[in-house]
Amino acid sequence: MTEEKYPELLPRFLKYVQVETRSDPQSATVPSSPKETAFLKQLAQELQDLGLSNVRIHPQNSYLLATIPSNLDHDVPVVGLIAHIDTADFNADHVLPQVIDDYDGQSDIALSDSGYKLSPAEFPSLKKYAHQTLITTDGRTLLGADDKSGVAEIVTMASYLLKHPEIKHGTIQIGLGPDEEIGTGADHFDVKDFGADFAYTVDGGPLGELEYETFNAAQAEITITGKDVHTGVAKGTMINAIQVGIDLHNRLPEHDRAEETAGREGFYHLYKFNGGVDCAEMTYLIRDHDRQKFEERKQNLKQIVAQLNEQLGEERIQMKLYDQYYNLKDALKDHMEVVAIAKQAMENLDIEPVIYPVRGGTDGSTISYLGLPTPNLFAGGENMHSRFEYVSLQTMEKALDVLLEIVKLTAQTPVK
Numbered sequence: 001m002t003e004e005k006y007p008e009l010l011p012r013f014l015k016y017v018q019v020e021t022r023s024d025p026q027s028a029t030v031p032s033s034p035k036e037t038a039f040l041k042q043l044a045q046e047l048q049d050l051g052l053s054n055v056r057i058h059p060q061n062s063y064l065l066a067t068i069p070s071n072l073d074h075d076v077p078v079v080g081l082i083a084h085i086d087t088a089d090f091n092a093d094h095v096l097p098q099v100i101d102d103y104d105g106q107s108d109i110a111l112s113d114s115g116y117k118l119s120p121a122e123f124p125s126l127k128k129y130a131h132q133t134l135i136t137t138d139g140r141t142l143l144g145a146d147d148k149s150g151v152a153e154i155v156t157m158a159s160y161l162l163k164h165p166e167i168k169h170g171t172i173q174i175g176l177g178p179d180e181e182i183g184t185g186a187d188h189f190d191v192k193d194f195g196a197d198f199a200y201t202v203d204g205g206p207l208g209e210l211e212y213e214t215f216n217a218a219q220a221e222i223t224i225t226g227k228d229v230h231t232g233v234a235k236g237t238m239i240n241a242i243q244v245g246i247d248l249h250n251r252l253p254e255h256d257r258a259e260e261t262a263g264r265e266g267f268y269h270l271y272k273f274n275g276g277v278d279c280a281e282m283t284y285l286i287r288d289h290d291r292q293k294f295e296e297r298k299q300n301l302k303q304i305v306a307q308l309n310e311q312l313g314e315e316r317i318q319m320k321l322y323d324q325y326y327n328l329k330d331a332l333k334d335h336m337e338v339v340a341i342a343k344q345a346m347e348n349l350d351i352e353p354v355i356y357p358v359r360g361g362t363d364g365s366t367i368s369y370l371g372l373p374t375p376n377l378f379a380g381g382e383n384m385h386s387r388f389e390y391v392s393l394q395t396m397e398k399a400l401d402v403l404l405e406i407v408k409l410t411a412q413t414p415v416k
Contacts, residue, residue, distance in 0.1 A: 006156055006397055010099075013135070013152040013396065017095050017144040023086035023182045030188070031062045031178035036086055040064045043085070043155070043176060050159050052174070061177065061188040067195075068158055068172040072411060076170035079410045080199030081157075081403060082374065083150035084180035084363060087142060088385040096138040105130025114139025116387055125206065125382055133393040143389035145381035149396055150202035151176055153379060157403045169407040173199075177363065183219075183324045186363035191372045197415075198338040199374040200406065201364040207395045208346060208354040209378035212339050213329040214361040215266070216294035220284040220301055221320040222248070228278040239316065241280035244308065245273060248282070248317070251304045256297075264289045264357050266297060289327055289357055325361045328375065331368035338373045341413070345405035351398060354378075377402060 021039045024032040031037050040057055044064050047055045052066040064085075070076070100109055105127050109118040116139035120126040137143045154174055161167055173196045179185035180203070204211055226241030249270060255261075258269040266288030274281050286301065288294040298321060309315045332339065346353045364374035380395035 016148040077197040080196030111139030145391040146384040150379040186366035204378040211376040217324040325365040335373035
């Protein structure tokens with residue numbers, strides 16, 4: 001049984017998620033949080049104890065790197081496996097995971113005594129997990145399966161391979177990095193130092209996800225300087241920064257919002273709006289799968305800001321607009337054999353590949369544009385970044401099966 005095959009997986013995952021590693025978007029350091037640094041050092045010691053080679057933390061990008069040497073007598077491509085150790089901007093202090101054995105697929109799951117629950121009526125995906133072991137939160141924090149499930153799967157795979165030398169494989173490079181959740185983790189990834197011919201991020205969701213098409217992504221940070229005077233003498237003098245922000249937002253396409261779009265439809269997502277009459281701040285995510293439409297969205301926002309400043313008679317709206325990542329598909333179009341290997345691995349294990357345009361991104365997007373083809377594989381998490389997050393142990397085991405199958409297939413692949 002798979003539970004006997006990977007006895008280290010569940011305890012390792014439970015240990016990892018109880019370490020707080022939330023990244024900090026306000027920080028200028030790498031990693032963004034000292035808690036990430038501490039966890040990376042903890043993992044480095046674990047990898048050394050397991051017997052991996054060349055274990056080190058990269059001095060510039062803080063990726064924890066390690067090597068599983070080839071046990072073949074001939075050259076095959078070097079495969080890389082990558083995951084991120086940070087968690088998202090939701091309460092991650094004192095994560096207390098619950099383990100639900102043999103879930104029946106239809107009952108509500110009380111999230112400890114928090115008053116929250118996981119219900120199939122609200123989360124129909126639960127129905128897929130009858131007779132499986134689920135790991136949930138206690139309702140007060142996120143779980144951290146994004147992406148500590150991927151980290152646990154990669155480390156457990158490394159341990160398994162070192163204990164089973166009869167499994168033939170080429171060189172495998174492992175990279176565990178910080179700050180994916182704030183979009184900066186892979187910016188300084190060192191492809192040459194990593195030394196892989198292709199790689200996979202293990203950072204996807206439910207069983208079978210194989211992702212190679214993502215959004216193009218940008219972020220706009222807007223500051224509006226108002227003029228606050230007494231309301232009794234406001235006419236012709238007051239400039240209400242809140243109202244200017246509302247006017248700006250209302251000039252964007254009404255239905256191009258995250259909550260009203262799906263598939264390949266792009267959007268503007270206003271996810272922060274703070275301030276008062278004197279000063280207000282807004283932050284937008286700009287997303288589109290189509291590169292031309294993505295550029296048009298950015299230009300549209302620039303024009304709206306310019307028009308409003310012109311109406312105000314001075315530049316009271318300042319905007320910092322920057323790209324975050326680009327569509328992974330464009331970087332992989334000449335390297336689809338990497339996707340084919342993952343697809344074949346899943347099919348060999350009777351797992352149906354689930355391929356669709358991702359309404360998000362991964363570190364693999366950035367890393368692929370840096371020159372290392374890196375599609376994304378499922379790691380198992382559901383309802384990520386929330387108190388309702390959960391993961392199936394059996395899905396995590398199958399993710400590990402896929403990693404081993406990719407390694408085996410790569411061992412049969414000639415070097416080009």
